[in-house]
Amino acid sequence: MPTTTRAAVVESGGAPFTLSDVVLDEPGPHEALVRMVATGLCHTDLGVASGGLPFPLPGVLGHEGAGVVEAVGSAVTGVTPGDHVLLSFTSCGDCRNCRGGHPAYCATWLPLNLLGGSRADGTSTISRGGQALGGHFFGQSSFAERALADERSLVKVDPDVPLESIAPLGCGVQTGVGAVWNVLKPDTGSTVVVLGAGAVGLSAVMAAALTPATRIVAVDRVSERLSLATELGATHTVDTSGTALAPALAEITGGRGADGVVETTGNVGVLRQGVDALAARGTLVVVGAPPFGTEVALDVNGLLGGKRIVGLTLGDSETQTMIPALVRLVKDGRLPLHRLIGTYPFGDIDRAVQDMRSGKTIKPVLMF
Template sequence: MLNELSYREIYAAVTECKGADFKIQKLKIREPIGDEVLVKIVATGMCHTDLIVRDQYYPVPLPAVLGHEGAGIIEAIGPQVKSLSVGDHVVLSYGYCGSCTHCLSGNLTYCEEAFVRNFGGKDQNGCNAICTHDHVGVNDHFFSQSSFATYAISRENNAVKVCKDVPLEILGPLGCGIQTGAGTVINALNVRPGSSFLTWGAGAVGLSAVLAAKVCGATTIIAVDIVESRLALAKEMGATHVVNSKEQNPIEVIKQITNGGVNFALESTGRPEVISNGVEALGTLGKIAVVGAPRLGVKAEFDVNNLLLNGKTIMGVIEGNCNSKWFIPQLVELYKQGRFPFDKLIKFYSLDDINQAALDSERGITLKPVIRIA
C-alpha cells in the first residue's frame, strides 16, 4: 500500500532509541485519506510526555517521530473531511475514536482506543503515514499527529480550527500542556469563585492552572515549587502565595494560609511523595487532581482515614477532561482579552536546536519550549 500512495518530502526529528537525542532526518509523508488532514506545521510545543516517551516510560515503539502540540495550516484534506478547509489555521490535539461508549458520553480523553491512537506508533488501521525514501514505515501518529516535523497527518476530529488573528507559533501548547492545566481547573475540579487552589509544581501545566484559577475567581492561589524563578513567575501570573518546598514544610505553610487545608489542588510533578503531600494538604471535602505522569507502575501512599474522615477526593485527569474542539477556542479568546497570558511561559527554538530545547526543559530553564518549524 505504501508504494501506491502519493508522498511529499519532509524533515522530522526522529527518536531512534531509548534516551537518544532527536535526529533530524529527511523522510516522506503520504497525502491525506479518509477524514485526515495534512498540516504544514508552523510550530510545535515540547511537552513532558515527549521526553518520557523518548526515555520509554511508556512503551511507544521506536524509532518514532514524536511531537504532540502542533499548530499549522491545512494544505490538503481527505475526501471525508467536512468541517475543515485548505488554508484553515489549526491546533492539533489528542486522538480519539469518537464512537466508543466514553466518546459518545462526552468523555473523549478516556476513549477506549486512546492508548493505541496516541501511543501505538501507527494509525487506527495499523499503518504509518511517514516513511523513509525506501518506503520503510517510521512509527508516527503520536497523539494522532507526530508534529516534530515540517508536515503532519492528523484527523478531522483532533484538528481544532482557530482564528487567524493570533500568531500560530504560540498556539501549539494549547493542544496538550496548557489545556491540561487550565482544563483540570475549569472542567475537572470545577474551581469556584472565592475558593482556594494549590498547584504542586509551577511548570507550564501548573502555571496554566494558576491562570485558570484566577479566571475562575479563586481568591487564594498557592504555587509550590523548588525553583525560585518559577515561583516569581507564579506570583506575576496570579498566585497570591508561593512556597519553596526545599526551604519550608509545604503542608504546614499551606494549612496556615488556608486555615486548615486547601479546597482544590493539582499535582503535575508525577512524584509519589508530592502526591502524598497533596492529599495531606487538602481541607475537608478537598479535591486533588493528579495529572503528572511517572513511569508505569509507580505507586503513592496516603492515610486512608485522613481521606475517609475528611471526605477528600483524589482524581486522575487526562488532558484536563477537555473537548479540545470547544475548549481551545475558549482559551484563545481568553488570551485575546488579556485574561490568559500563557505566552509568558514560552521560549522559542529552531528545529535544529530541538535537543537544546529538551535539555533546557529538563533542567527547568525553560517552562514551555516551542519549536519553530516554518
C-alpha cells in the same frame, strides 16, 4: 500522493532527535496534511524519547502542533485548505466517553495516541527508505515540517492569532486549565493549591485566577518560577527548597486545608502531601505521570472526610469547545501564555530539550 518532509526522528530510546527526510502517506479519508508553523515541546515527548514508554522507535513524536491545512481527505468536513489549526489528541468519536463529551477518556486512547505508533487499522503514516516509522503520535507526530493529522486531532482557530503563541494549548496548557475548570470548579472564596510550577502548573494558576477562588497557592522548589506564578495570579507561594509544605499550607489556610489541589510533579511523595493537605470534601487532581506501575500509600481514615482523588488526562477537554475559548483568552490578553514560551528554530530541537530539562525554558516552542 505521498509527501516527503523533514522530521526529527528518535532512532532508539535515549537517542537524541536527529533531522531526517521521511515520507508521509497520502491523507486517508479522515486525515489532513498540515504545514507546521510551530509545535510545543512537552515532557511526554521526552519521556517517550527516553524509551520510558513502549512506543515503536525509530519514530517521530510531537503533539502540540500548530499549522496551516494544505490538503484534506475525502471525508473531512471540519477544515479546508488554508485554515489555521491547532493539533491536539485524537479519539475514536464513537465510544461512550467520546459521545458523552469526554474524548480524553476514549476507549482506544492509549493505542491511538501514546503507544500504537500507527493508525487504528495498523497502517503506518510515516516511513523512511521504505521502512515504517513510529508515527501517528497523538494523531499528529508534529516534530516535522509537515504532519499527517487525524481530523479529530484538528481544531480550527482564529487566523489572526500567531500560531507560535498558542501551540502549547494542544496538550500542556489545556491539561492545567482543565484540571481547574473541568474538575475542581472552584467555589467563591475557595483555596486552590498547585503543586509544581512548570508549564502545566502555571497554566493551572492562570486558570484559577479566572475563577472565584480567593487563595491560589503555587508550590515549587525554584524561586524564579514562584515569582512568575505570583505575576500570573498566585496569591501565595511555598518554596519547598527551604520550607516544609504541610505547615506552610496549614498557615495559609488557617488550618482548614485546601479545597482543591492540582498535582503536576509526578512525585508520589508530593502527591501524598497534597492529599493530606486537603480540607474536608476537598479534591486532588492527579496530573503528573510517574513511571507505569507507580503506587502511592494513603491514610485511608484521612479520606473519610469526603476527600476525592481524581486522575486526569488532557484536562478532560472537549477540544472543539475548549481550545477556541483558550485561543480567545490568549488573544484578549487574559491568558498570558507568552510568559511561559521560549521559541527555537526547528533545527535546534536538542537545545530546546536541554533548556527544558535544565528549567531554563518553561515551554519551548519549535518554529518552522
